[in-house]
Amino acid sequence: xxxxxxxxxxxxxxxxxxxxxxxxxxxxxxxxxxxxxxxxxxxxxxxxxxxxxxxxxxxxxxxxxxxxxxxxxxxxxxxxxxxxxxxxxxxxxxxxxxxxxxxxxxxxxxxxxxxxxxxxxxxxxxxxxxxxxxxxxxxxxxxxxxxxxxxxxxxxxxxxxxxxxxxxxxxxxxxxxxxxxxxxxxxxxxxxxxxxxxxxxxxxxxxxxxxxxxxxxxxxxxxxxxxxxxxxxxxxxxxxxxxxxxxxxxxxxxxxxxxxxxxxxxxxxxxxxxxxxxxxxxxxxxxxxxxxxxxxxxxxxxxxxxxxxxxxxxxxxxxxxxxxxxxxxxxxxxxxxxxxxxxxxxxxxxxxxxxxxxxxxxxxxxxxxxxxx
Amino acid sequence: xxxxxxxxxxxxxxxxxxxxxxxxxxxxxxxxxxxxxxxxxxxxxxxxxxxxxxxxxxxxxxxxxxxxxxxxxxxxxxxxxxxxxxxxxxxxxxxxxxxxxxxxxxxxxxxxxxxxxxxxxxxxxxxxxxxxxxxxxxxxxxxxxxxxxxxxxxxxxxxxxxxxxxxxxxxxxxxxxxxxxxxxxxxxxxxxxxxxxxxxxxxxxxxxxxxxxxxxxxxxxxxxxxxxxxxxxxxxxxxxxxxxxxxxxxxxxxxxxxxxxxxxxxxxxxxxxxxxxxxxxxxxxxxxxxxxxxxxxxxxxxxxxxxxxxxxxxxxxxxxxxxxxxxxxxxxxxxxxxxxxxxxxxxxxxxxxxxxxxxxxxxxxxxxxxxxxxxxxxxxxxxxxxxxxxxxxxxxxxxxxxxxxxxxxxxxxxxxxxxxxxxx
Numbered sequence: 001x002x003x004x005x006x007x008x009x010x011x012x013x014x015x016x017x018x019x020x021x022x023x024x025x026x027x028x029x030x031x032x033x034x035x036x037x038x039x040x041x042x043x044x045x046x047x048x049x050x051x052x053x054x055x056x057x058x059x060x061x062x063x064x065x066x067x068x069x070x071x072x073x074x075x076x077x078x079x080x081x082x083x084x085x086x087x088x089x090x091x092x093x094x095x096x097x098x099x100x101x102x103x104x105x106x107x108x109x110x111x112x113x114x115x116x117x118x119x120x121x122x123x124x125x126x127x128x129x130x131x132x133x134x135x136x137x138x139x140x141x142x143x144x145x146x147x148x149x150x151x152x153x154x155x156x157x158x159x160x161x162x163x164x165x166x167x168x169x170x171x172x173x174x175x176x177x178x179x180x181x182x183x184x185x186x187x188x189x190x191x192x193x194x195x196x197x198x199x200x201x202x203x204x205x206x207x208x209x210x211x212x213x214x215x216x217x218x219x220x221x222x223x224x225x226x227x228x229x230x231x232x233x234x235x236x237x238x239x240x241x242x243x244x245x246x247x248x249x250x251x252x253x254x255x256x257x258x259x260x261x262x263x264x265x266x267x268x269x270x271x272x273x274x275x276x277x278x279x280x281x282x283x284x285x286x287x288x289x290x291x292x293x294x295x296x297x298x299x300x301x302x303x304x305x306x307x308x309x310x311x312x313x314x315x316x317x318x319x320x321x322x323x324x325x326x327x328x329x330x331x332x333x334x335x336x337x338x339x340x341x342x343x344x345x346x347x348x349x350x351x352x353x354x355x356x357x358x359x360x361x362x363x364x365x366x367x368x369x370x371x372x373x
Numbered sequence: 374x375x376x377x378x379x380x381x382x383x384x385x386x387x388x389x390x391x392x393x394x395x396x397x398x399x400x401x402x403x404x405x406x407x408x409x410x411x412x413x414x415x416x417x418x419x420x421x422x423x424x425x426x427x428x429x430x431x432x433x434x435x436x437x438x439x440x441x442x443x444x445x446x447x448x449x450x451x452x453x454x455x456x457x458x459x460x461x462x463x464x465x466x467x468x469x470x471x472x473x474x475x476x477x478x479x480x481x482x483x484x485x486x487x488x489x490x491x492x493x494x495x496x497x498x499x500x501x502x503x504x505x506x507x508x509x510x511x512x513x514x515x516x517x518x519x520x521x522x523x524x525x526x527x528x529x530x531x532x533x534x535x536x537x538x539x540x541x542x543x544x545x546x547x548x549x550x551x552x553x554x555x556x557x558x559x560x561x562x563x564x565x566x567x568x569x570x571x572x573x574x575x576x577x578x579x580x581x582x583x584x585x586x587x588x589x590x591x592x593x594x595x596x597x598x599x600x601x602x603x604x605x606x607x608x609x610x611x612x613x614x615x616x617x618x619x620x621x622x623x624x625x626x627x628x629x630x631x632x633x634x635x636x637x638x639x640x641x642x643x644x645x646x647x648x649x650x651x652x653x654x655x656x657x658x659x660x661x662x663x664x665x666x667x668x669x670x671x672x673x674x675x676x677x678x679x680x681x682x683x684x685x686x687x688x689x690x691x692x693x694x695x696x697x698x699x700x701x702x703x704x705x706x707x708x709x710x711x712x713x714x715x716x717x718x719x720x721x722x723x724x725x726x727x728x729x730x731x732x733x734x735x736x737x738x739x740x741x742x743x744x745x746x747x748x749x750x751x752x753x754x755x756x757x758x759x760x761x762x763x764x765x766x767x768x769x770x771x772x773x774x775x776x777x778x779x780x781x782x783x784x785x786x787x788x789x790x791x792x793x794x795x796x797x
Binding site: 156 | 451454461481482484485625690760763764765767772781785786788789792
């Protein structure tokens with residue numbers, strides 16, 4: 001009987017397994033395969049040949065792909081700021097609601113409402129708000145002040161400059177320092193096996209970093225120029241970040257509110273009997289309890305930050321280099337330049353960036369399960 | 374029984390052979406078109422009425438055909454091109470579609486073997502003589518002719534308001550050096566010397582500057598790879614552009630080309646370099662009088678050269694209703710069709726025998742230049758380079774607008790060209 005019902009339930013999920021296998025995982029691998037070819041996409045009788053990592057090397061080194069490299073930086077900055085601000089603002093809003101402020105329900109709905117809008121609507125509204133000759137910039141004139149001159153989305157100013165071609169070296173150096181300290185910590189706790197692995201990784205990254213020096217031709221022979229290519233944080237992205245934070249901090253707030261509601265009254269009572277003020281309560285007791293919520297907010301916002309395509313298209317259009325994003329690079333390279341293989345390579349890089357966020361989450365979930373089991 | 378089957382089989386094969394063999398003659402076949410005709414274009418909004426006039430003419434001539442006017446809005450076809458690509462790849466092509474004549478069509482669809490050769494149609498309709506030779510050469514490759522031009526636009530035009538220019542006490546610049554002197558005078562009066570809009574209008578400005586600094590011959594050499602983009606001569610384009618950009622509005626990248634034109638009309642800016650669809654915008658939408666309330670010149674340093682772009686229609690492989698599509702192509706290539714469309718669109722006819730009395734002051738002057746000027750193709754609007762180069766070049770420009778590194782921009786363009794223009 002049990003066997004039979006197992007079989008039936010298996011039958012029932014077979015269609016979705018097949019669909020997911022083909023249309024999600026199948027196409028992820030197909031995209032990765034395409035990125036290793038020279039397929040241009042539109043030909044009626046295409047001749048596709050395997051070219052290895054050529055597309056990736058082109059993207060990372062060729063002069064005419066400087067836009068891609070700026071977008072790579074932008075994407076990381078977008079994710080970083082979007083996650084950071086959404087968490088902080090969402091949590092603060094949740095705390096305000098938790099303080100039993102007046103009209104709690106109304107405020108909750110107001111903060112949650114932007115979530116119901118599509119990115120296209122949000123983008124259009126904020127584009128008007130950030131128009132250099134109107135919106136936010138002329139707001140001070142209503143109070144008799146001077147109009148602001150910051151050009152928001154069309155700004156071409158950037159800061160925190162890093163030379164792209166030195167960037168991998170800096171990254172490897174950072175990895176070395178991180179793993180070295182981690183390894184030292186393991187040594188301190190007398191966990192020698194762990195220390196061995198971490199030490200090996202740190203030495204490996206140091207070696208790679210040395211290979212990638214301006215004097216070594218191991219990596220640099222791909223480069224067409226010896227000039228530095230400065231990449232940094234674009235001020236134009238600030239507008240997009242504000243719009244996205246506006247839209248998603250309500251989401252974080254909703255999750256945190258639910259979490260705060262779930263904290264047992266006895267814990268609150270214990271905290272107040274022990275003489276904790278509310279700042280101490282929220283930062284030292286509520287936040288650690290809500291860690292699983294923070295984590296799921298991070299994962300959700302992280303993947304949204306990689307899908308900002310619609311918002312940026314609506315706010316600044318595809319050709320605004322300052323606000324651009326890897327997903328826009330991918331779209332343009334595929335459907336405007338007709339280079340499907342190069343587009344697939346950008347898509348694969350975007351996918352790997354998503355993995356950076358997802359894998360720690362999965363590891364965390366797995367370790368939680370092991371701890372409770 | 375077996376014999377009968379064999380005979381039947383033979384008959385079937387014969388029939389299919391005949392049916393298959395008809396491909397070449399299809400284009401020249403008269404026949405009465407019936408059924409549905411789907412016309413795919415990005416002519417909505419301001420440009421809609423011109424297309425409607427053509428469609429009405431078609432429906433009068435071929436009442437049995439139901440015309441489906443499939444427009445996807447968006448300037449320069451930004452959205453339409455992406456929709457077209459998904460349709461073509463999905464094996465669902467429209468009967469005919471609008472496309473910029475030249476390399477934009479050739480580099481995208483002709484090399485993909487998805488277009489029908491129209492040489493026989495050109496011969497039958499006498500278009501080889503009706504259109505200027507320079508134009509027919511740019512429409513075709515060694516293998517054939519790929520589209521029928523419906524209009525001609527000029528890219529290198531400088532627009533201004535005569536009264537304002539007089540009021541500010543300056544002259545219309547004949548060269549870029551002139552422009553820099555004029556610009557200094559305008560700047561002291563708080564006027565933006567040159568209005569600029571979003572990214573593609575910078576590319577539009579670039580091609581006008583390129584034509585002025587290189588001259589028509591060297592400009593053409595860029596596109597057949599006999600002049601390198603990082604050659605000192607070509608690098609000078611970037612130096613001039615760098616200097617010109619100092620005299621443009623700061624909020625350019627958030628403006629549309631119409632908003633940049635509005636700056637000139639309202640007297641906030643003195644000049645604008647834009648294609649001559651701007652004449653249609655000012656004459657029709659803003660209701661200004663050509664020659665009086667707005668005026669034009671060749672962009673600085675390009676007098677006597679007509680940088681053109683053309684919209685055209687082609688015949689995709691696998692078009693569902695070929696007879697009706699060919700009838701459409703014959704109509705737009707005819708004098709009647711061309712003169713119904715162009716006065717409304719604000720462009721001029723590609724034919725040399727068009728009726729000039731139908732056009733406004735700007736149209737007549739442009740048509741005269743088209744007859745006698747040297748003709749070169751536009752980069753921004755798809756005549757001289759494929760989409761791969763155009764897309765990459767707009768990225769290079771975006772990078773240049775940010776860091777203003779002329780050497781880097783020239784090198785990056787050359788790297789891009791060797792990757793995209795010379796392949797194949």
